[in-house]
Amino acid sequence: MNTNVLIIGLGLIGGSLSLALQRNPDIKIYGYDQDEQSLMMAKKLGVIHEIVNHPKEAANCSDYIVFATPVNITIELMKDLPKWNVSNTTVITDTGSTKKLIMKQAEQLINEGYQFIGGHPMAGSHKSGVAAAKAHLFENAFYVLTPHPATKPACLSKLESLLAPTKGKLVKLTAEEHDQMTAVVSHFPHLIAASLVRQLKEKNKVSPMTKHLAAGGFRDITRIASSNPVMWRDITLQNRDKLIGMLEDWQEEMETVKNLLMHPDPERIEEFFSAAKKFRDDLPVNTSGAVYTEYDLYVDIPDYPGVISEITGYLAKDEISITNLRIIETRTDVFGVLVISFQTPKDRERGEACIKTYTTFDTYIS
């Protein structure tokens, strides 16, 4: 017998979850999105099995309901849910990046007899929309669940078994713990990335060449500034108090940095960088999720038409998958640097060997 799942919000996360859940052939996915184009595309790409034009159409026959909408919208939809004729055995969850206000709203549903367990897969991208959805997005990433104290173990197990095909690492946290930790590793870094880009924008008015000098370093640290502003507006609003606390700590840290600059002492400056490097190098890089893990290969390429398709052609011939391609435009003479990202170190090793076999281009791993 089919297990019916209704996914509301068919963007990057709802779409990726839907694709991952379909690894279980018994799952049937009903999809709803307020955006008609996303809905049509989700169906066309095989991300969902069936379109519904209102959550009500599938809510009463669904074993699970997943909200994968921006966090403020999720709260609004949760208020509406009692009108959808949902069974008290249906497990309701969400994918929102914040948990405290969502769990506060869930309290009302739980008091009315509904089953709600908060969820947040700690993997994503700066890209939005169903076209960016990937079945493997959550593999090896932490997938946080925030059960309510009244949640029955059987209900939690039921959700855990639904999510098993994501191959995420399911962990339980309270909403408070979740929002504190994600403020540190996700929400605050997004504010800082946006601020760095805003600072560049201002400085660039004075020296318009500045932005052209932005190479790997600036691009790496600010990639997430290209994320969806509406999604980040809502996350920021919902985790405002934790972010204010983070900002106060940050201001202290910046005072320390200022001090290092005002009273320069080479040893202390080196120690400042060393302590950060040591901790960063020790982060668990072999997992996906909170730590960005693409494996980059740098290739010095001459500037002639077709060079990129030539390289991707060799990789395709040897059946080596890549996850991203970009060119660092720091050098305007005859060479540029092509950065090819792979999903695993093994793929990168094969990619490097392949390029060395077919070309004389220099390759580097940073």
Ligand SMILES: NC(=O)c1ccc[n+]([C@@H]2O[C@H](COP(=O)([O-])OP(=O)(O)OC[C@H]3O[C@@H](n4cnc5c(N)ncnc54)[C@H](O)[C@@H]3O)[C@@H](O)[C@H]2O)c1
């Ligand atoms: N992007 C990430 O990296 C990431 C990672 C983990 C969790 N999340 C969380 O997952 C949720 C979805 O994020 P996303 O990246 O998939 O966003 P997205 O913008 O790619 O998708 C959101 C989808 O929700 C739809 N939507 C908006 N209002 C709606 C409504 N009233 N009814 C139905 N559908 C509606 C939009 O049309 C869109 O298709 C958010 O709560 C976000 O905080 C995001």
Ligand SMILES: O=C(O)C(=O)C[C@]1(C(=O)O)C=C[C@@H](O)C=C1
């Ligand atoms: O990789 C990215 O672009 C992300 O921003 C993903 C990211 C994160 O901050 O790590 C963003 C929001 C989520 O709730 C979880 C993951």
